[in-house]
Amino acid sequence: MSNTFEKVKQIVVDHLDVDEDKVTLEASFKDDLEADSLDVVELVMELEDEFDMEIADEDAEKIATVGDAVNYIDSNS
């Protein structure tokens, strides 16, 4: 979990250009990290590459917080 979180955090920080402190498990991409919907699509693409997995569109739509992404990756990889 923590390892996945650290990796996800790094991608989010790089991609959305936000402070590391703001990237918590509870942080919502859109509300707390100021990502627009296209940013989230791109983030999901980068997570797919980083973790070498495919995230289906239906599942991707449910990923709203950093924690959602971490949980999804941990339970599907």
Added chain:
Amino acid sequence: MLNGKVALITGASRGIGRAIALNYARNGAKVAVNYAGNEEKAQQVVNEITQNGGQAIKIKANVSKDAEVKAMVKEVVQTFGSLDILVNNAGITRDNLIMRMSEADFDEVIDINLKGVFLCTKGVTRQMMKQKSGRIINVSSVVGVSGNPGQANYVSAKAGVIGLTKTTAKELAMRNILVNAIAPGFIETDMTDQLTDEQKEQMLSLIPLHKLGQAEDVANVALFLASEQSNYVTGQTIQVDGGMVM
């Protein structure tokens, strides 16, 4: 103008698509020639490009089938390493008056001419977003602007392509992907060869420049839209029709 760029052109075995493929290759692009049925013609386009020192491959795919489109995009990226330009050109006609047009004829034209543009656009978006740049050029038709009796299916699809072009342009503008449409008028191709002399004469009378367009006329505008000359142009439909519809 396109040195090192990689272009995928659908329906590129003949007509306007072929002219665009040859023009892009002459200007330095590596070209993927998509075709649906005519492998021999597609191979001829590839040969013509490679004989002139260019790089090209042919890829068979029905643009209305998502799986085939995905495989095609994958092949382009694997072969050439990127995908910078998509030209949605593939199109068919099944003309008839509305009273006589079958549901199947309507659906088939919408599937290839409109849904095909959507699927190919969707297919290349991921790659272009990663590259943070790209060009998508949709070949619509002037009848998509003006309407045309006997072409309810074709006109609906081509008008749809103009709307799709604007929406795609707005969605992808922030990622530096520019999306424009070309609306050719009466261009001399296999598609317009099917018209009778009487129909041709009547169309000529409606064209201020009073001559048919050539596929190269469309290809030149497609080159402009793929090049850095058009860096501040997106969401537009450029008519290449000799002034037929103003």
